[in-house]
Amino acid sequence: MQFASVPKHPVDSRFESIFKYHPVMPYDPPAENILDWEDIAETPVIFAERLSERLDIELYYKDETVMPSGTWKDREGFVSIHRLVKNGVTDLVVFSSGNTGTSLARSASIIKGPRLHLVVPWASKKRIETCPEFFNADYVTVHFFDGSNDECIVQARTMARTMSRQVEGGFLNYARREGLKLFALEVMFGWGKPVDWYVQAVAGGIGVYSYHKAYRDLGIESQCPKLLGVQAEICAPMVNAWRAGASVLEGPHIPAAVVPSDFVRVLRTRKPTDSYPVLKKIMDGVGGRFEAVSDQEILEGLRLLYADDYYKGVFHETGVVVGLEPATALAGVVKGVFEGYIRPGERVLLNVSGAAKQGDVNMRWLEGLL
Numbered sequence: 001m002q003f004a005s006v007p008k009h010p011v012d013s014r015f016e017s018i019f020k021y022h023p024v025m026p027y028d029p030p031a032e033n034i035l036d037w038e039d040i041a042e043t044p045v046i047f048a049e050r051l052s053e054r055l056d057i058e059l060y061y062k063d064e065t066v067m068p069s070g071t072w073k074d075r076e077g078f079v080s081i082h083r084l085v086k087n088g089v090t091d092l093v094v095f096s097s098g099n100t101g102t103s104l105a106r107s108a109s110i111i112k113g114p115r116l117h118l119v120v121p122w123a124s125k126k127r128i129e130t131c132p133e134f135f136n137a138d139y140v141t142v143h144f145f146d147g148s149n150d151e152c153i154v155q156a157r158t159m160a161r162t163m164s165r166q167v168e169g170g171f172l173n174y175a176r177r178e179g180l181k182l183f184a185l186e187v188m189f190g191w192g193k194p195v196d197w198y199v200q201a202v203a204g205g206i207g208v209y210s211y212h213k214a215y216r217d218l219g220i221e222s223q224c225p226k227l228l229g230v231q232a233e234i235c236a237p238m239v240n241a242w243r244a245g246a247s248v249l250e251g252p253h254i255p256a257a258v259v260p261s262d263f264v265r266v267l268r269t270r271k272p273t274d275s276y277p278v279l280k281k282i283m284d285g286v287g288g289r290f291e292a293v294s295d296q297e298i299l300e301g302l303r304l305l306y307a308d309d310y311y312k313g314v315f316h317e318t319g320v321v322v323g324l325e326p327a328t329a330l331a332g333v334v335k336g337v338f339e340g341y342i343r344p345g346e347r348v349l350l351n352v353s354g355a356a357k358q359g360d361v362n363m364r365w366l367e368g369l370l
């Protein structure tokens with residue numbers, strides 16, 4: 001959504017939650033009867049005091065694990081299904097490694113209009129089964145397919161053709177971009193502190209794109225912080241291309257295969273050829289970058305999330321454990337501090353993008369911390 005002029009009031013305080021940002025979003029609660037379609041709260045931002053001291057930075061966690069399905073994708077779910085209703089689309093075929101699919105399923109099950117046909121890798125079967133309450137069989141069918149994320153994306157396209165249905169466009173999907181943009185709007189207008197770095201684990205890269213888009217849509221692109229996109233070493237195509245100084249993602253940057261790893265469940269996109277060129281330009285514009293971290297560093301990142309008391313408390317109260325993707329992102333922060341591109345005293349906002357789903361985290365990894 002590009003605004004000819006930035007709305008004077010991006011926040012409409014007559015509304016709660018995501019509805020208050022409607023002046024800069026593609027939905028219109030005053031004109032549409034949609035308030036019953038979502039009730040998620042803004043997620044909290046927590047100062048990680050101990051870890052900040054250790055790293056000599058000012059580190060904050062935006063805690064997306066409190067979302068109903070446990071990940072930041074729930075905002076995306078609402079905007080996507082709302083868009084299908086608005087455009088009269090009755091069925092959509094969607095690839096998901098688990099989290100986006102769960103969020104879309106949740107919204108489809110609340111809105112009870114469009115039907116979803118999810119294509120999910122077998123490897124994510126347990127993850128999808130974490131939240132059965134979000135999968136109303138009248139509106140959601142799940143097709144498990146034995147393959148990598150990229151192979152499942154191709155399978156989703158084939159299935160859509162066979163069924164004469166539309167397929168969801170991944171990185172190019174407008175509604176998903178808008179949905180994730182809400183995260184940045186909450187940071188800007190809900191929390192309100194400017195940051196030097198926004199850090200996120202990256203697979204296809206739509207989150208980083210959407211974060212930047214929030215600033216662009218508001219006409220304040222120059223205020224967008226530096227962006228750090230972190231990938232796992234076993235599947236780091238964007239990092240490979242970035243290190244080579246490439247403006248497009250090509251063969252040599254693409255991992256031949258994604259070796260199995262207990263520390264990498266979601267971040268397994270080998271060929272983000274559509275998103276990388278766009279993200280490369282954004283990174284160059286904001287002085288951001290990509291980083292890769294090893295399995296060992298992801299494990300250390302996970303443990304570091306428990307250096308402060310906040311997530312210990314969350315675990316004792318709710319049983320929720322932070323997922324491997326935020327651990328990957330935090331490992332990137334540690335590396336950035338070690339390498340010196342995250343400088344002492346800088347304010348860093350970490351997207352704690354999701355809770356661990358069933359089978360993601362071995363509790364022995366957190367031994368002595370909880």
Ligand SMILES: Cc1ncc(COP(=O)(O)O)c(C=O)c1O
Nearest residue numbers: 099203204205206207325353354
């Ligand atoms: C919890 C979590 N964190 C990070 C990511 C990576 O996000 P992106 O799609 O923006 O690369 C995903 C993607 O599915 C995710 O589910």
